[in-house]
Amino acid sequence: MPNLSVNGIMIDDTFAEAFGMRATAIIITAPNRKWARQAAITMTGFATSVIGCGCEAAIDVELPPSATPDGRPGCRVMIFAMGTDELQKQLLNRVGQCVLTSPGSACFAGLEGSAALKLGSALRYFGDGWQISKKIGGRHFWRVPVMDGEFLCEATTGLTKEAVGGGNFFVMAESSAKALAAAEAAVAAIGQVPGAIVPFPGGIARSGSKIGGKYKGMIASANEAYAPTLRGVVKSALGPDINAVLEIVIDGETNDAVAAAMKAGIKAVIELGPQKGAVRISAGNYGGKLGKFIYSLKDMLP
Amino acid sequence: MKALTFTLVAEPPERLDLSPLTAERLAGIERHDIEKIRIGMSKHGSKVGDIFRVAGNDPLNIVFEGGSARLDRVAEGMRGGSVRLVGDAGAQAGRAMRGGKLTIEGDAGPHAGSGMRGGRLEITGNAGDHLGAPLTGELAGMNGGVLIIRGKAGAFAADRMRRGLIAVLKGSGDHAGSRMIAGTLVVAGGTGEMPGYLMRRGSILLDRAPRSLSPSFVECGAPESVFAAIIDRYLITEGILKRPLLGNAPHRYGGDNAVLGLGEVLFPH
Numbered sequence: 001m002p003n004l005s006v007n008g009i010m011i012d013d014t015f016a017e018a019f020g021m022r023a024t025a026i027i028i029t030a031p032n033r034k035w036a037r038q039a040a041i042t043m044t045g046f047a048t049s050v051i052g053c054g055c056e057a058a059i060d061v062e063l064p065p066s067a068t069p070d071g072r073p074g075c076r077v078m079i080f081a082m083g084t085d086e087l088q089k090q091l092l093n094r095v096g097q098c099v100l101t102s103p104g105s106a107c108f109a110g111l112e113g114s115a116a117l118k119l120g121s122a123l124r125y126f127g128d129g130w131q132i133s134k135k136i137g138g139r140h141f142w143r144v145p146v147m148d149g150e151f152l153c154e155a156t157t158g159l160t161k162e163a164v165g166g167g168n169f170f171v172m173a174e175s176s177a178k179a180l181a182a183a184e185a186a187v188a189a190i191g192q193v194p195g196a197i198v199p200f201p202g203g204i205a206r207s208g209s210k211i212g213g214k215y216k217g218m219i220a221s222a223n224e225a226y227a228p229t230l231r232g233v234v235k236s237a238l239g240p241d242i243n244a245v246l247e248i249v250i251d252g253e254t255n256d257a258v259a260a261a262m263k264a265g266i267k268a269v270i271e272l273g274p275q276k277g278a279v280r281i282s283a284g285n286y287g288g289k290l291g292k293f294i295y296s297l298k299d300m301l302p
Numbered sequence: 303m304k305a306l307t308f309t310l311v312a313e314p315p316e317r318l319d320l321s322p323l324t325a326e327r328l329a330g331i332e333r334h335d336i337e338k339i340r341i342g343m344s345k346h347g348s349k350v351g352d353i354f355r356v357a358g359n360d361p362l363n364i365v366f367e368g369g370s371a372r373l374d375r376v377a378e379g380m381r382g383g384s385v386r387l388v389g390d391a392g393a394q395a396g397r398a399m400r401g402g403k404l405t406i407e408g409d410a411g412p413h414a415g416s417g418m419r420g421g422r423l424e425i426t427g428n429a430g431d432h433l434g435a436p437l438t439g440e441l442a443g444m445n446g447g448v449l450i451i452r453g454k455a456g457a458f459a460a461d462r463m464r465r466g467l468i469a470v471l472k473g474s475g476d477h478a479g480s481r482m483i484a485g486t487l488v489v490a491g492g493t494g495e496m497p498g499y500l501m502r503r504g505s506i507l508l509d510r511a512p513r514s515l516s517p518s519f520v521e522c523g524a525p526e527s528v529f530a531a532i533i534d535r536y537l538i539t540e541g542i543l544k545r546p547l548l549g550n551a552p553h554r555y556g557g558d559n560a561v562l563g564l565g566e567v568l569f570p571h
Contacts, residue, residue, distance in 0.1 A: 070531040106528040136536050149525035
Protein backbone atom coordinates (compact mmCIF):
# COMPACT_ATOMS: atom_id res chain seq x y z
CA MET A 1 0.00 0.00 0.00
CA PRO A 2 1.63 3.29 -1.05
CA ASN A 3 1.56 5.54 1.96
CA LEU A 4 1.94 9.26 2.22
CA SER A 5 4.21 11.09 4.61
CA VAL A 6 3.49 14.64 5.83
CA ASN A 7 5.89 16.43 8.19
CA GLY A 8 7.47 13.05 8.96
CA ILE A 9 4.13 11.48 9.88
CA MET A 10 2.93 8.54 7.86
CA ILE A 11 -0.64 8.83 6.62
CA ASP A 12 -2.29 5.51 5.82
CA ASP A 13 -4.06 5.26 2.48
CA THR A 14 -7.36 4.43 4.10
CA PHE A 15 -10.60 6.06 5.10
CA ALA A 16 -12.98 6.59 8.01
CA GLU A 17 -16.45 5.17 7.61
CA ALA A 18 -19.37 6.92 9.31
CA PHE A 19 -23.09 6.50 9.68
CA GLY A 20 -26.22 8.63 9.49
CA MET A 21 -27.59 9.54 12.93
CA ARG A 22 -30.32 11.65 14.50
CA ALA A 23 -29.09 14.61 16.50
CA THR A 24 -30.33 17.52 18.53
CA ALA A 25 -28.76 20.41 20.38
CA ILE A 26 -29.68 22.51 23.37
CA ILE A 27 -28.24 25.62 24.97
CA ILE A 28 -27.76 25.46 28.71
CA THR A 29 -27.22 28.70 30.59
CA ALA A 30 -26.42 29.40 34.23
CA PRO A 31 -25.47 32.35 36.45
CA ASN A 32 -21.81 31.81 35.57
CA ARG A 33 -19.57 29.79 33.27
CA LYS A 34 -18.69 27.29 35.97
CA TRP A 35 -22.29 26.21 36.51
CA ALA A 36 -23.20 26.29 32.83
CA ARG A 37 -20.32 23.88 32.22
CA GLN A 38 -21.24 21.80 35.25
CA ALA A 39 -24.80 21.22 34.02
CA ALA A 40 -23.52 20.44 30.52
CA ILE A 41 -20.83 18.06 31.73
CA THR A 42 -23.26 16.27 34.02
CA MET A 43 -25.85 15.74 31.30
CA THR A 44 -23.23 14.51 28.82
CA GLY A 45 -21.67 12.07 31.29
CA PHE A 46 -21.94 8.38 30.36
CA ALA A 47 -22.68 9.33 26.75
CA THR A 48 -19.60 8.08 24.94
CA SER A 49 -21.10 5.52 22.60
CA VAL A 50 -24.56 4.46 21.46
CA ILE A 51 -23.44 0.87 22.03
CA GLY A 52 -23.84 1.09 25.77
CA CYS A 53 -25.08 4.59 26.62
CA GLY A 54 -28.07 5.03 24.32
CA CYS A 55 -26.62 8.21 22.91
CA GLU A 56 -23.42 10.13 22.29
CA ALA A 57 -23.26 13.62 23.74
CA ALA A 58 -20.79 16.36 24.54
CA ILE A 59 -20.39 20.11 24.72
CA ASP A 60 -20.16 21.53 21.20
CA VAL A 61 -19.08 25.06 22.07
CA GLU A 62 -19.14 27.38 25.05
CA LEU A 63 -21.18 30.51 24.47
CA PRO A 64 -20.44 34.00 25.80
CA PRO A 65 -23.33 35.90 27.45
CA SER A 66 -23.85 37.88 24.25
CA ALA A 67 -24.67 34.69 22.33
CA THR A 68 -27.27 33.15 24.66
CA PRO A 69 -31.01 33.89 24.77
CA ASP A 70 -30.95 35.13 28.39
CA GLY A 71 -27.63 36.98 28.40
CA ARG A 72 -25.88 34.56 30.76
CA PRO A 73 -22.90 32.29 30.05
CA GLY A 74 -23.86 29.05 28.36
CA CYS A 75 -22.88 25.87 26.57
CA ARG A 76 -24.27 24.32 23.41
CA VAL A 77 -24.65 20.60 23.97
CA MET A 78 -25.19 18.11 21.14
CA ILE A 79 -26.79 14.69 21.52
CA PHE A 80 -26.67 11.93 18.90
CA ALA A 81 -28.64 8.69 18.75
CA MET A 82 -29.51 6.06 16.17
CA GLY A 83 -33.28 6.75 16.22
CA THR A 84 -35.67 9.59 17.02
CA ASP A 85 -37.42 7.75 19.87
CA GLU A 86 -34.18 6.94 21.66
CA LEU A 87 -32.93 10.50 21.14
CA GLN A 88 -36.14 11.89 22.63
CA LYS A 89 -35.88 9.58 25.63
CA GLN A 90 -32.23 10.38 26.27
CA LEU A 91 -32.83 14.13 25.89
CA LEU A 92 -35.64 14.22 28.44
CA ASN A 93 -33.91 11.92 30.93
CA ARG A 94 -30.67 13.83 30.78
CA VAL A 95 -32.13 17.35 30.87
CA GLY A 96 -34.62 16.28 33.55
CA GLN A 97 -32.04 14.70 35.83
CA CYS A 98 -28.98 16.84 35.13
CA VAL A 99 -30.03 20.32 33.95
CA LEU A 100 -33.31 20.86 35.79
CA THR A 101 -31.45 19.85 38.96
CA SER A 102 -28.43 22.11 38.41
CA PRO A 103 -28.44 25.44 40.34
CA GLY A 104 -29.62 28.46 38.37
CA SER A 105 -29.84 26.63 35.06
CA ALA A 106 -32.07 27.38 32.08
CA CYS A 107 -32.40 25.42 28.88
CA PHE A 108 -33.09 26.56 25.31
CA ALA A 109 -33.38 25.02 21.87
CA GLY A 110 -29.97 24.81 20.20
CA LEU A 111 -30.99 23.64 16.75
CA GLU A 112 -33.61 24.50 14.16
CA GLY A 113 -34.34 21.13 12.69
CA SER A 114 -36.71 19.36 10.35
CA ALA A 115 -38.81 18.18 13.30
CA ALA A 116 -39.27 19.09 16.95
CA LEU A 117 -38.30 17.13 20.04
CA LYS A 118 -40.09 17.71 23.32
CA LEU A 119 -38.13 19.56 25.94
CA GLY A 120 -39.99 21.86 28.34
CA SER A 121 -43.33 20.61 27.05
CA ALA A 122 -42.59 17.31 28.84
CA LEU A 123 -40.43 18.54 31.73
CA ARG A 124 -43.12 21.06 32.72
CA TYR A 125 -45.00 18.33 34.58
CA PHE A 126 -42.38 18.64 37.30
CA GLY A 127 -44.24 21.87 38.11
CA ASP A 128 -47.22 19.86 39.35
CA GLY A 129 -49.72 22.47 38.18
CA TRP A 130 -47.64 25.52 39.12
CA GLN A 131 -45.77 25.63 35.81
CA ILE A 132 -46.31 28.72 33.67
CA SER A 133 -46.41 28.78 29.87
CA LYS A 134 -45.03 31.86 28.12
CA LYS A 135 -44.90 32.58 24.41
CA ILE A 136 -42.46 35.37 23.68
CA GLY A 137 -41.66 36.48 20.15
CA GLY A 138 -42.70 33.19 18.55
CA ARG A 139 -40.81 31.05 21.06
CA HIS A 140 -42.57 28.98 23.68
CA PHE A 141 -41.10 28.68 27.17
CA TRP A 142 -42.12 26.83 30.30
CA ARG A 143 -41.37 28.22 33.74
CA VAL A 144 -41.19 25.51 36.36
CA PRO A 145 -40.93 26.48 40.04
CA VAL A 146 -37.83 25.06 41.76
CA MET A 147 -36.18 25.76 45.10
CA ASP A 148 -33.86 28.53 43.82
CA GLY A 149 -36.51 30.27 41.76
CA GLU A 150 -37.63 29.02 38.37
CA PHE A 151 -36.32 26.58 35.80
CA LEU A 152 -36.99 28.18 32.43
CA CYS A 153 -37.03 25.72 29.56
CA GLU A 154 -37.95 26.12 25.92
CA ALA A 155 -40.91 23.89 24.97
CA THR A 156 -39.17 22.09 22.11
CA THR A 157 -35.86 21.85 20.34
CA GLY A 158 -35.02 20.81 16.79
CA LEU A 159 -34.11 17.39 15.43
CA THR A 160 -31.82 16.87 12.46
CA LYS A 161 -31.71 13.72 10.36
CA GLU A 162 -28.61 14.94 8.51
CA ALA A 163 -26.26 14.17 11.40
CA VAL A 164 -23.25 11.90 10.98
CA GLY A 165 -21.72 9.72 13.67
CA GLY A 166 -18.48 7.76 13.71
CA GLY A 167 -16.04 9.96 11.83
CA ASN A 168 -12.66 8.94 13.24
CA PHE A 169 -8.92 8.71 12.98
CA PHE A 170 -6.19 6.92 14.90
CA VAL A 171 -3.04 8.57 16.20
CA MET A 172 -0.21 6.07 16.52
CA ALA A 173 2.90 6.86 18.48
CA GLU A 174 6.06 5.41 19.96
CA SER A 175 4.78 5.83 23.50
CA SER A 176 1.53 6.36 25.38
CA ALA A 177 2.60 9.87 26.37
CA LYS A 178 3.25 10.87 22.76
CA ALA A 179 0.00 9.33 21.57
CA LEU A 180 -1.85 11.24 24.28
CA ALA A 181 -0.11 14.51 23.39
CA ALA A 182 -1.13 14.09 19.75
CA ALA A 183 -4.70 13.14 20.63
CA GLU A 184 -5.04 16.07 23.03
CA ALA A 185 -3.85 18.46 20.34
CA ALA A 186 -6.45 17.03 17.97
CA VAL A 187 -9.26 17.34 20.53
CA ALA A 188 -8.34 20.95 21.28
CA ALA A 189 -8.47 21.77 17.58
CA ILE A 190 -11.79 19.99 17.07
CA GLY A 191 -13.22 21.96 19.98
CA GLN A 192 -13.03 25.05 17.77
CA VAL A 193 -15.14 23.45 15.03
CA PRO A 194 -18.84 24.30 15.44
CA GLY A 195 -21.33 21.47 15.07
CA ALA A 196 -18.91 18.64 15.87
CA ILE A 197 -18.34 16.78 19.13
CA VAL A 198 -15.88 14.17 20.38
CA PRO A 199 -17.95 12.16 22.88
CA PHE A 200 -15.32 9.88 24.47
CA PRO A 201 -13.56 10.77 27.74
CA GLY A 202 -11.79 14.04 27.04
CA GLY A 203 -12.56 13.35 23.39
CA ILE A 204 -10.24 10.32 23.23
CA ALA A 205 -10.94 6.56 23.00
CA ARG A 206 -8.23 4.04 23.78
CA SER A 207 -10.37 0.97 23.24
CA GLY A 208 -11.15 1.21 19.56
CA SER A 209 -13.24 -1.82 18.75
CA LYS A 210 -14.25 -4.17 16.00
CA ILE A 211 -17.82 -5.33 15.47
CA GLY A 212 -18.84 -8.50 17.35
CA GLY A 213 -16.50 -10.94 19.10
CA LYS A 214 -16.01 -14.56 19.88
CA TYR A 215 -18.33 -14.40 22.88
CA LYS A 216 -22.07 -14.45 22.31
CA GLY A 217 -23.80 -11.12 22.89
CA MET A 218 -20.75 -8.92 22.45
CA ILE A 219 -21.68 -6.08 20.09
CA ALA A 220 -18.10 -4.83 20.01
CA SER A 221 -14.81 -6.26 21.19
CA ALA A 222 -11.06 -5.61 21.18
CA ASN A 223 -9.58 -4.48 17.90
CA GLU A 224 -6.57 -6.81 18.27
CA ALA A 225 -4.96 -5.57 15.03
CA TYR A 226 -4.31 -2.24 16.81
CA ALA A 227 -3.40 -3.62 20.26
CA PRO A 228 0.38 -3.27 20.61
CA THR A 229 0.63 -6.11 23.12
CA LEU A 230 -0.70 -8.54 20.51
CA ARG A 231 1.68 -7.46 17.77
CA GLY A 232 3.20 -10.65 16.41
CA VAL A 233 0.58 -12.82 18.07
CA VAL A 234 -2.21 -11.76 15.69
CA LYS A 235 -2.28 -10.24 12.21
CA SER A 236 -1.33 -6.77 13.39
CA ALA A 237 -1.76 -3.41 11.72
CA LEU A 238 1.13 -2.02 13.78
CA GLY A 239 4.75 -1.74 12.83
CA PRO A 240 7.59 -2.28 15.33
CA ASP A 241 7.79 1.45 16.17
CA ILE A 242 4.19 1.81 17.42
CA ASN A 243 3.51 1.26 21.11
CA ALA A 244 0.28 3.19 21.62
CA VAL A 245 -2.78 3.97 19.50
CA LEU A 246 -5.58 6.38 20.43
CA GLU A 247 -8.75 7.01 18.49
CA ILE A 248 -10.64 10.27 18.04
CA VAL A 249 -14.31 9.60 17.29
CA ILE A 250 -16.28 12.51 15.83
CA ASP A 251 -20.02 13.11 15.58
CA GLY A 252 -21.21 16.07 13.55
CA GLU A 253 -24.38 17.97 12.82
CA THR A 254 -23.66 17.48 9.11
CA ASN A 255 -21.28 15.62 6.83
CA ASP A 256 -19.36 18.88 6.40
CA ALA A 257 -18.98 19.38 10.14
CA VAL A 258 -17.42 15.91 10.52
CA ALA A 259 -15.05 16.55 7.62
CA ALA A 260 -14.08 19.95 9.06
CA ALA A 261 -13.44 18.37 12.46
CA MET A 262 -11.30 15.58 10.98
CA LYS A 263 -9.28 18.11 9.01
CA ALA A 264 -8.76 20.30 12.08
CA GLY A 265 -7.76 17.33 14.24
CA ILE A 266 -5.37 15.83 11.70
CA LYS A 267 -3.83 19.24 11.05
CA ALA A 268 -3.11 19.64 14.76
CA VAL A 269 -1.48 16.19 14.95
CA ILE A 270 0.68 16.93 11.91
CA GLU A 271 1.72 20.30 13.29
CA LEU A 272 2.75 18.70 16.59
CA GLY A 273 5.11 16.46 14.60
CA PRO A 274 6.51 12.95 15.12
CA GLN A 275 9.07 13.93 17.79
CA LYS A 276 6.43 15.04 20.30
CA GLY A 277 3.40 13.17 19.01
CA ALA A 278 2.24 10.64 16.49
CA VAL A 279 4.38 8.96 13.84
CA ARG A 280 1.44 7.59 11.91
CA ILE A 281 -2.25 8.41 11.32
CA SER A 282 -4.82 5.86 10.29
CA ALA A 283 -8.62 5.52 10.38
CA GLY A 284 -11.26 2.91 11.13
CA ASN A 285 -13.68 1.44 8.65
CA TYR A 286 -15.70 -1.67 7.83
CA GLY A 287 -14.58 -2.03 4.24
CA GLY A 288 -16.76 0.86 3.10
CA LYS A 289 -19.90 -1.23 2.77
CA LEU A 290 -21.76 -0.39 5.99
CA GLY A 291 -21.47 3.36 6.38
CA LYS A 292 -23.06 5.98 4.18
CA PHE A 293 -20.23 8.45 4.72
CA ILE A 294 -16.59 7.92 3.72
CA TYR A 295 -13.75 10.24 4.73
CA SER A 296 -10.55 9.40 2.90
CA LEU A 297 -7.52 10.45 4.97
CA LYS A 298 -5.70 11.86 1.94
CA ASP A 299 -8.62 14.29 1.46
CA MET A 300 -8.42 15.37 5.10
CA LEU A 301 -4.82 16.58 5.01
CA PRO A 302 -4.08 20.26 5.60
CA MET B 303 -47.74 49.13 -7.01
CA LYS B 304 -48.42 52.24 -4.95
CA ALA B 305 -49.90 52.20 -1.46
CA LEU B 306 -53.67 52.35 -1.48
CA THR B 307 -54.19 55.74 0.16
CA PHE B 308 -57.39 57.12 1.65
CA THR B 309 -57.01 60.84 2.27
CA LEU B 310 -59.62 62.30 4.62
CA VAL B 311 -61.24 65.25 2.88
CA ALA B 312 -63.17 66.71 5.85
CA GLU B 313 -64.33 65.73 9.34
CA PRO B 314 -66.90 62.94 8.76
CA PRO B 315 -70.56 63.89 9.40
CA GLU B 316 -71.24 60.55 11.16
CA ARG B 317 -69.43 57.58 12.71
CA LEU B 318 -67.77 55.42 10.08
CA ASP B 319 -67.21 51.66 9.97
CA LEU B 320 -63.88 51.17 8.19
CA SER B 321 -63.83 47.38 8.55
CA PRO B 322 -64.41 46.84 4.78
CA LEU B 323 -61.11 48.60 4.04
CA THR B 324 -58.61 45.78 4.63
CA ALA B 325 -56.38 43.88 2.20
CA GLU B 326 -58.60 40.81 2.39
CA ARG B 327 -61.84 42.61 1.67
CA LEU B 328 -60.44 44.94 -1.00
CA ALA B 329 -58.55 42.30 -3.00
CA GLY B 330 -59.57 42.45 -6.65
CA ILE B 331 -61.88 45.45 -6.23
CA GLU B 332 -61.35 48.36 -8.60
CA ARG B 333 -60.90 51.87 -7.25
CA HIS B 334 -64.24 53.17 -8.51
CA ASP B 335 -65.97 50.25 -6.77
CA ILE B 336 -64.03 50.91 -3.57
CA GLU B 337 -65.38 54.46 -3.63
CA LYS B 338 -68.93 53.08 -3.62
CA ILE B 339 -68.51 51.00 -0.43
CA ARG B 340 -70.87 52.26 2.27
CA ILE B 341 -69.09 53.06 5.50
CA GLY B 342 -71.46 55.56 7.18
CA MET B 343 -73.31 54.25 10.21
CA SER B 344 -76.30 56.63 10.27
CA LYS B 345 -78.96 57.83 7.85
CA HIS B 346 -76.29 59.78 5.94
CA GLY B 347 -74.97 56.48 4.66
CA SER B 348 -71.64 57.97 3.57
CA LYS B 349 -69.66 56.07 1.00
CA VAL B 350 -65.86 55.83 0.83
CA GLY B 351 -65.77 58.36 -2.01
CA ASP B 352 -67.75 60.90 0.06
CA ILE B 353 -65.24 60.87 2.89
CA PHE B 354 -61.86 60.02 1.35
CA ARG B 355 -59.91 60.79 -1.76
CA VAL B 356 -58.65 57.39 -2.93
CA ALA B 357 -55.32 56.88 -4.67
CA GLY B 358 -52.92 54.01 -5.27
CA ASN B 359 -53.68 50.36 -5.91
CA ASP B 360 -51.86 48.10 -3.43
CA PRO B 361 -54.35 46.76 -0.88
CA LEU B 362 -51.50 45.07 1.05
CA ASN B 363 -50.21 48.51 1.89
CA ILE B 364 -53.06 50.77 3.00
CA VAL B 365 -52.59 54.32 4.31
CA PHE B 366 -55.23 56.56 5.84
CA GLU B 367 -54.07 60.16 5.61
CA GLY B 368 -55.86 62.10 8.29
CA GLY B 369 -57.70 60.71 11.28
CA SER B 370 -60.77 61.34 13.38
CA ALA B 371 -62.30 59.85 16.51
CA ARG B 372 -65.19 58.89 14.24
CA LEU B 373 -63.13 56.35 12.28
CA ASP B 374 -64.26 53.11 13.94
CA ARG B 375 -63.10 49.52 13.33
CA VAL B 376 -59.99 50.44 11.39
CA ALA B 377 -58.40 47.29 9.93
CA GLU B 378 -60.82 45.03 11.76
CA GLY B 379 -60.00 41.37 11.11
CA MET B 380 -56.92 42.11 9.01
CA ARG B 381 -54.76 39.06 8.31
CA GLY B 382 -51.77 40.44 6.47
CA GLY B 383 -50.13 43.41 4.87
CA SER B 384 -49.88 46.74 6.57
CA VAL B 385 -52.32 49.49 7.46
CA ARG B 386 -51.13 52.91 8.62
CA LEU B 387 -53.44 55.58 9.96
CA VAL B 388 -51.90 59.02 10.18
CA GLY B 389 -54.18 60.58 12.78
CA ASP B 390 -56.64 59.45 15.43
CA ALA B 391 -58.83 56.36 15.35
CA GLY B 392 -62.25 55.75 16.85
CA ALA B 393 -63.46 52.66 18.64
CA GLN B 394 -62.29 49.07 18.06
CA ALA B 395 -59.22 49.84 15.98
CA GLY B 396 -57.56 46.59 14.91
CA ARG B 397 -60.28 44.54 16.51
CA ALA B 398 -59.92 40.79 15.89
CA MET B 399 -56.88 41.27 13.69
CA ARG B 400 -54.99 38.03 12.97
CA GLY B 401 -51.86 39.16 11.21
CA GLY B 402 -50.05 41.98 9.51
CA LYS B 403 -49.14 45.32 10.95
CA LEU B 404 -51.42 48.18 11.95
CA THR B 405 -49.90 51.49 12.97
CA ILE B 406 -51.98 54.35 14.33
CA GLU B 407 -50.04 57.60 14.47
CA GLY B 408 -52.39 59.27 16.91
CA ASP B 409 -54.85 58.32 19.65
CA ALA B 410 -57.25 55.40 19.56
CA GLY B 411 -60.68 55.08 21.16
CA PRO B 412 -62.04 52.29 23.35
CA HIS B 413 -61.60 48.59 22.59
CA ALA B 414 -58.48 49.04 20.47
CA GLY B 415 -57.06 45.61 19.60
CA SER B 416 -60.10 43.95 21.12
CA GLY B 417 -59.97 40.20 20.61
CA MET B 418 -56.75 40.41 18.61
CA ARG B 419 -55.36 36.99 17.65
CA GLY B 420 -52.14 37.87 15.86
CA GLY B 421 -50.13 40.55 14.12
CA ARG B 422 -48.77 43.76 15.53
CA LEU B 423 -50.76 46.85 16.43
CA GLU B 424 -48.87 49.94 17.46
CA ILE B 425 -50.51 53.15 18.65
CA THR B 426 -48.19 56.11 19.04
CA GLY B 427 -50.64 58.13 21.12
CA ASN B 428 -53.08 57.11 23.84
CA ALA B 429 -55.67 54.35 23.84
CA GLY B 430 -59.13 54.44 25.42
CA ASP B 431 -60.66 52.06 27.94
CA HIS B 432 -60.86 48.29 27.42
CA LEU B 433 -57.65 48.00 25.45
CA GLY B 434 -57.57 44.51 23.89
CA ALA B 435 -60.62 43.60 25.93
CA PRO B 436 -63.65 41.58 24.87
CA LEU B 437 -66.91 43.14 23.79
CA THR B 438 -70.01 42.49 25.87
CA GLY B 439 -70.87 38.81 25.77
CA GLU B 440 -67.46 37.59 24.66
CA LEU B 441 -65.54 35.24 26.95
CA ALA B 442 -61.94 36.21 26.20
CA GLY B 443 -60.11 39.36 25.19
CA MET B 444 -56.84 39.46 23.31
CA ASN B 445 -55.79 36.03 22.11
CA GLY B 446 -52.42 36.60 20.46
CA GLY B 447 -50.22 39.13 18.75
CA VAL B 448 -48.43 42.21 20.01
CA LEU B 449 -50.18 45.42 20.99
CA ILE B 450 -48.05 48.46 21.78
CA ILE B 451 -49.35 51.76 23.17
CA ARG B 452 -46.65 54.44 23.23
CA GLY B 453 -48.90 56.74 25.28
CA LYS B 454 -51.44 56.04 28.05
CA ALA B 455 -54.18 53.44 28.17
CA GLY B 456 -57.56 53.85 29.84
CA ALA B 457 -59.18 51.57 32.41
CA PHE B 458 -59.48 47.80 32.06
CA ALA B 459 -56.54 47.41 29.69
CA ALA B 460 -55.98 43.71 28.87
CA ASP B 461 -59.25 42.72 30.48
CA ARG B 462 -59.77 38.95 30.11
CA MET B 463 -56.61 38.67 28.03
CA ARG B 464 -55.77 35.08 27.12
CA ARG B 465 -52.55 35.16 25.06
CA GLY B 466 -50.08 37.58 23.47
CA LEU B 467 -48.39 40.74 24.68
CA ILE B 468 -49.71 44.20 25.47
CA ALA B 469 -47.22 46.95 26.28
CA VAL B 470 -48.40 50.34 27.56
CA LEU B 471 -45.52 52.76 27.91
CA LYS B 472 -46.89 55.87 29.67
CA GLY B 473 -49.19 54.45 32.28
CA SER B 474 -52.58 52.85 32.40
CA GLY B 475 -55.88 53.52 34.14
CA ASP B 476 -57.53 51.45 36.85
CA HIS B 477 -57.84 47.67 36.85
CA ALA B 478 -55.20 46.98 34.20
CA GLY B 479 -55.10 43.25 33.52
CA SER B 480 -58.38 42.61 35.28
CA ARG B 481 -59.73 39.08 34.89
CA MET B 482 -56.69 38.05 32.84
CA ILE B 483 -56.79 34.42 31.76
CA ALA B 484 -53.14 34.34 30.62
CA GLY B 485 -50.74 36.37 28.50
CA THR B 486 -48.42 39.24 29.31
CA LEU B 487 -49.24 42.87 30.08
CA VAL B 488 -46.37 45.34 30.37
CA VAL B 489 -47.10 48.76 31.86
CA ALA B 490 -44.41 51.39 32.23
CA GLY B 491 -45.32 54.74 33.74
CA GLY B 492 -47.58 53.54 36.53
CA THR B 493 -50.95 51.89 36.84
CA GLY B 494 -54.21 53.00 38.41
CA GLU B 495 -56.05 51.16 41.17
CA MET B 496 -55.77 47.40 41.60
CA PRO B 497 -53.96 46.05 38.56
CA GLY B 498 -54.63 42.35 38.04
CA TYR B 499 -57.98 42.46 39.81
CA LEU B 500 -59.46 38.94 39.61
CA MET B 501 -56.71 37.71 37.27
CA ARG B 502 -56.51 33.90 36.99
CA ARG B 503 -53.15 33.44 35.29
CA GLY B 504 -50.82 35.62 33.25
CA SER B 505 -48.11 38.16 33.98
CA ILE B 506 -48.38 41.87 34.66
CA LEU B 507 -44.94 43.47 34.40
CA LEU B 508 -44.54 46.96 35.82
CA ASP B 509 -41.68 49.44 35.98
CA ARG B 510 -42.51 50.36 39.60
CA ALA B 511 -44.44 49.03 42.57
CA PRO B 512 -48.19 49.25 41.97
CA ARG B 513 -50.01 51.98 43.86
CA SER B 514 -52.56 49.50 45.13
CA LEU B 515 -53.19 45.80 44.75
CA SER B 516 -56.24 43.80 45.65
CA PRO B 517 -55.73 42.34 49.17
CA SER B 518 -56.02 38.86 47.70
CA PHE B 519 -52.54 39.22 46.15
CA VAL B 520 -49.70 37.78 48.23
CA GLU B 521 -46.03 38.70 48.29
CA CYS B 522 -43.69 36.06 46.82
CA GLY B 523 -40.29 37.68 47.44
CA ALA B 524 -37.79 38.44 44.70
CA PRO B 525 -36.07 35.28 43.43
CA GLU B 526 -33.81 35.46 40.38
CA SER B 527 -35.80 35.11 37.20
CA VAL B 528 -34.58 34.02 33.78
CA PHE B 529 -38.03 34.89 32.49
CA ALA B 530 -37.38 38.53 33.46
CA ALA B 531 -34.12 38.48 31.50
CA ILE B 532 -35.83 36.96 28.46
CA ILE B 533 -38.72 39.44 28.44
CA ASP B 534 -36.40 42.41 29.08
CA ARG B 535 -34.28 41.43 26.09
CA TYR B 536 -37.34 40.82 23.95
CA LEU B 537 -38.84 44.23 24.73
CA ILE B 538 -35.59 45.95 23.82
CA THR B 539 -34.89 43.98 20.61
CA GLU B 540 -38.46 44.60 19.43
CA GLY B 541 -37.96 48.32 19.94
CA ILE B 542 -40.74 48.48 22.52
CA LEU B 543 -38.56 49.69 25.40
CA LYS B 544 -35.11 51.24 25.48
CA ARG B 545 -34.02 50.00 28.91
CA PRO B 546 -34.58 46.74 30.83
CA LEU B 547 -37.88 46.80 32.68
CA LEU B 548 -37.51 44.20 35.42
CA GLY B 549 -33.84 43.39 36.03
CA ASN B 550 -32.61 39.97 37.15
CA ALA B 551 -34.63 39.48 40.31
CA PRO B 552 -37.95 41.35 40.20
CA HIS B 553 -40.30 41.57 43.13
CA ARG B 554 -43.23 39.22 42.70
CA TYR B 555 -46.81 39.22 43.93
CA GLY B 556 -48.99 36.18 43.22
CA GLY B 557 -52.70 36.32 42.69
CA ASP B 558 -55.48 37.01 42.40
CA ASN B 559 -56.26 34.46 45.11
CA ALA B 560 -59.90 35.51 45.06
CA VAL B 561 -59.96 33.39 41.89
CA LEU B 562 -57.43 30.85 40.59
CA GLY B 563 -54.37 32.69 41.95
CA LEU B 564 -51.85 31.56 39.32
CA GLY B 565 -51.15 35.04 37.99
CA GLU B 566 -48.31 37.34 38.92
CA VAL B 567 -47.42 41.00 39.19
CA LEU B 568 -43.69 41.63 38.73
CA PHE B 569 -41.80 44.88 39.21
CA PRO B 570 -38.13 45.80 39.74
CA HIS B 571 -36.71 45.15 43.17
